[in-house]
Amino acid sequence: MKLSPKAVSLLQIAPMGIIFAAMVLVPLVIIFVVSFLDYDFAQVFPEIYLGSWKDVFTSQLTLNLYETTFKFVAIVWVVTFTLGFSIAYFLVFHVRSMQVRLMLLAAIAIPFWTSGPIRAVAWVPLLGREGLVNQALLGLGIVTEPVSWLMYSEFAILIAYIHLLTMPMVITISNSMMKVPRSIIQAAQDAGASEFQIIREIILPLARPGIAIGTIFVVTAVMGDFFIVKTMSGGQVNTATMAIVTELNAFQYPPAAAKSVLMLAIVLGLVAILLRFADIRKELTK
């Protein structure tokens, strides 16, 4: 018996399709349904209750949560992009030896050899009131008493994000940069282009897929995180994801579900926009 090519393709994607449906689509539908139900003390009642959605769409809290979340996304993106692009540019175009380049790339990953919680704890001896930075500032006479906004603040959250997310930016951007043909750059140099012009006119456009993928990574990581927000702010900052976690910990599933659906819609929308700047399929086949 011989199957038609179409049937073969269907069979080939069937395992993935079934797993995807069972593990992703069905739970999503359940989450969506639960968001419309009534609840109390770790119970969800099969009665329609629109309060969770009303709260999501009309409360000041939602605005505050997304304002904070997008502020973090924007600042972290600007800084990690600037750092990531500069470091990648240096690694790809100024470091001549491939071995040195790979060694330097690997060195970027060294801080990530320890686990997240340990790194989170380690910020206190550095940024705390009696930490190294404060001691240095006091010692140099720059401040007369320890500054407290270094730790347990929005600043501390941003530092931790930038520390964590610069690496993926460097790696995705340098990956794109390495694919830029040297001949184009030489041609530009021969035509008298300055280094800045080469960056702006040639490297930036050609590195766009890497920038887009790195951006997706940074944006989704910041939007989906609550651990860094919690530990670095000392629980004093609330973001969209943090709010979902707080409700889950209080066993209040419907409002958490409503917030999750909104979050999913926003993240999918952002990713869809970002994918317009990069053809991932083309990137993978190249």
Place this chain on the structure above:
Amino acid sequence: MTPKTPKAEKTGLSRRSLLKTGAAAGVASLFPAPMLWAQNIKDIKIVHAGQSYSTIPNIAEQANKDLGFTVEMQTLDQTTQTNRMLTQADTLDVVDLPNTSMKYFLGRDILMPLAVKDYKWWDKTVPLFTAGTYPSGEAYSMQGYAPIKAQYYTSEKADEYSLTPTEWLVGVPLYYNADTIGIRPDLIDRPITSWADLLSSEFTGKVALQDGVAIGVPDAAMALEAMGEVTYVDKGNMTKAEIDATIDKLIAYKKDGHFRSFWTTFEQSVQLMASGEVVLESMWAPAVTEVRTRGIECKYNGMKEGYRGWYIMMMGMGHLTGLQRDCAIEYMNWYNSGWVGAFISRQGFYNSVPDNVKPLMSENEYGYWYEGKPATADILNPFGKVMETAGAVRDGGALWDRMGNIGIWNSLMDEDRYLVRRWQDFIAA
């Protein structure tokens, strides 16, 4: 995974008494059936899930030595444990839970009611649990989730709590304690005697609260009431208007930069205090001890408005039947028979049956932990580490000096839904 329970044989003899005596072999000639049980219980496994300080491997080791069946321990965080109990109840056999989680399971056929007659130590249990009073007979504060609020079921159906004694227990109370404010006396030049000091402008930027509505909110309510900023009918079970007043005040304090941090884990509270980030904070007794063992001064004296009380309750799961159910009950009886109580008392918690604990602690240990007497020699923790040296006196004094003066209990309010929602506003502010 829980192994299949062998079907229990039907007889008129109490199986439990046989499990206990271990003399099954001698009796076997008279009653052939018990021999079967003695062999059967060897294959039984009891899975006990609970707190980090109640499911220590040393305890499982001792249980497996003392009892004829196997005990396996799992330490779970409160959220995971509650979720597992709600969704995979039959993967657990015995659980212990803080008072504030009890209500999630009421009327849902998840927990097993325990007959008073099946629990050996009820007569010797402190009256906090049995009668809802202090030993003097005086009723304690009912603000928050007081022990008597979830100790008795009205009937075997286990669908309603009873405030007066019945024949059916919700579970076996294990540990309890009186919490207060942790203080860095070396960084504050006056005694701290009132919860109001937690929100005093003297300490702006140097205060931490526990991050949550079960402990952080009661602590804040104690402070707000002591300052006269908010008045409550029952600060452990606030009305919506009281919640609004509380959260609005807290938001104002937060905007003034009053709080240095909120903490979620024991380690965070230790780190905040030990590093000098805060000078006052919500704290648990063992965290205070941990700070002190690092050579840093930390005080834990009572406030004039009273302590914040809490307790841990142990329960069998509703799916238990037959021999496995008997073994679970036997385990619960064993757990409060003294050895474990002494072990955990050395971390600074009180056991609900002090009479059983006393013979298993040295006079020095019992005097220090329970009676408020100065230590006559080093006080060691359960693992042999020196916690206090000779001469030290426990902050707050004896058991009933501390436990006899409760201002509020950890809470799970009727308006929990509204409180969590407003707590979100507070964190976002």
